[in-house]
Amino acid sequence: MKPTLIIGGGIIGLFTAYYLQKEGVEVTVIDRTDLRDNCSTGNAGMIVPSHIIPLAAPGMISKGISWMFSSKSPFYIHPRLDFKLVQWCLLFFKAANPSQVSKAIPYLKNISLLSKALYQEFRQEHPDSSMALVEKGLMMAYQTESMEKEEVEFAHLARKYGLEAEILGHEDLKKVEPNLHLKARGAVLFPGDAHLDPGALYGFLKKYLEQKEVSFLTETQVLGFEKEGTKVVAVLTDKGKLEAEKILLCGGSWSGELAQMLHFTLPMMGGKGYSFLQANQPEIQQATILTEQKVAVSPYGASVRFGGTMEIAGTNESINKNRVKGIFEAINRYYPDFQATFPEDKQIWKGLRPCSPDGLPYIGFAPRYTNVLVGSGHSMIGISLAPATGKILSELHQQKDSSMEIQGFAVARYA
Ligand SMILES: Cc1cc2nc3c(=O)[nH]c(=O)nc-3n(C[C@H](O)[C@H](O)[C@H](O)COP(=O)(O)OP(=O)(O)OC[C@H]3O[C@@H](n4cnc5c(N)ncnc54)[C@H](O)[C@@H]3O)c2cc1C
Missing domain, CATH: 3.30.9.10 (D-Amino Acid Oxidase, subunit A, domain 2)
Structure with missing residues (x-):
């Protein structure tokens, strides 16, 4: 069996790997950096169900x-x-108009509350996490x-x-x-609302995933994809080609470039x-x-x-x-x-x-692909929403019903 490849080892990629390994999925995380520093390590660490706008x-x-x-x-x-x-x-x-904002509010509220509950569960399962929630x-x-x-x-x-x-x-x-x-x-x-130490959470999660045999390919940049019909069959990197069963794009601010390589628009x-x-x-x-x-x-x-x-x-x-x-x-x-x-x-x-331009994340299947999922565009609330995003992506990956309705996060909304 070929592994599932997660492109991007920020907090979204790591929480996705966390829930996938719980399901017994073989996961490899690819990142172009050495994963010592990215947007997920030095932010303010606030968990904000109040940020519904x-x-x-x-x-x-x-x-x-x-x-x-x-x-x-x-x-x-x-x-x-x-x-x-x-x-x-x-x-x-x-x-930026009142009607779009009122459509966005229930989505942001529901995903934030789900995520906070998952943080509480995570703390219970990992009292040694040192994330200081x-x-x-x-x-x-x-x-x-x-x-x-x-x-x-x-x-x-x-x-x-x-x-x-x-x-x-x-x-x-x-x-x-x-x-x-x-x-x-x-x-x-x-x-x-709550706050935590994002660097400590990130360090704990990465070490935990390594212990659970999630592979990390660091200093490896994704440059393109090999496709067959509606599937991506391999990821092309500066270190060579990697065959894959399923792909998750969690490339943070660079996700638009990854989408471009797959010929869809992700502003x-x-x-x-x-x-x-x-x-x-x-x-x-x-x-x-x-x-x-x-x-x-x-x-x-x-x-x-x-x-x-x-x-x-x-x-x-x-x-x-x-x-x-x-x-x-x-x-x-x-x-x-x-x-x-x-x-x-x-x-x-x-x-x-x-x-993303409308302030909502992109969570779900990539347009026109049956084995590519996207988790990105979390703007100011990526730490807040990471557990829920990871959980939803793992549910979609496993063809299960997702924990909440995710139409508002459709990846294809600008494609
Ligand atoms: C000052 C500041 C304060 C913040 N405060 C908060 C807060 O209080 N609460 C909150 O919830 N959020 C906060 N945030 C936002 C939060 O930090 C982000 O939303 C979150 O870290 C994004 O995570 P990510 O995994 O999507 O992206 P990233 O952490 O950027 O990870 C993406 C990864 O993808 C990799 N990548 C990209 N393209 C490729 C490629 N082609 N090949 C290989 N690898 C690739 C990158 O190297 C990177 O490591 C704050 C942000 C800032 C800047």
Whole structure:
């Protein structure tokens, strides 16, 4: 029997391998890197059932336009003459309307809740995982009246969809952060959210899969495919040809290129973001998003990670220090007592979020192929959704009913 090949060893590829090996499937993961660092290792690690609004939402267009003119802003599209970028932006604008957003909400909510339940199950099965899942919720802190209005409106919407949301006034913040001053008018707390250490989760999962005899072909780049009718029979790499029973495309921001090799369209842009760790002094205790600056704060006891910015960057991986400064300056703007130090170059982590234009992931069979599945385009919530995506893909692979309805994630929606 030939193996199932997973192209891409990010968190989506690894959780897919995890559920497939549980089914007794022989799996090989191929990645062009050595798997020490990808978008899945240094992100903010938030598990966010509260994120039911996709990136492509009506408010983003006006905000995006105003942010375009600042090099430190949270969202940025570098204007350039690139056909794929223009096409992606047009699709993004088309998706950013109330009717598309209300169609997306139930899908995002259901997959997030499924994924969170799978994380809880994973923690029970692997108490040694060291992923440090903290179930203390996520707080959206705001300083301005306009952001307060937006967040409180969103809290009411979330409640309408059955999610818990607590509105906290300025005085309540002192109880949440007893060690330092959080300079904010108030916040919305989503108690159902959580956060974890993505690097620890990733390292554990990779080691566990190796022990379970999942093969890893690292520093091996996929360059093409060999097809017979509606099937892919082999993957062509820079190290030679690999025969395969079934293929899963989990190539993150590069998935559009893999799709192109198979002659279907999968619009995708890398949304570049940065993060860095700091000694947690005085200790921040609550996972928070500093909403005006869109900076994520993930505390891990003695250390805390600050992350943010979204620069629609294709697959350009260079570091833009101005955007890192934007994140850094937000720290003392919200936590004036925090002892922040600007990170050295080697302490700055960057990652490319795989962004589909409508903010929904692609999960399911590739158009026109009977043995090719896709799991990609998870944008800002890939860690959050990885277990559910992996589980659904393994169910489709095994020709079982999927744990939830996945029409909204159709891979063929732009093909
Ligand atoms: C600053 C920042 C903060 C974030 N915070 C959060 C958060 O709090 N919560 C959350 O849920 N998400 C968060 N995210 C998003 C999350 O990190 C991503 O959605 C997720 O990591 C994407 O995983 P992936 O497996 O799809 O892609 P990746 O991790 O990028 O993996 C794709 C892999 O495919 C390989 N590949 C591609 N093409 C080929 C090829 N041709 N041949 C071989 N290999 C190939 C690549 O080398 C790569 O290793 C954040 C992202 C950033 C940047």
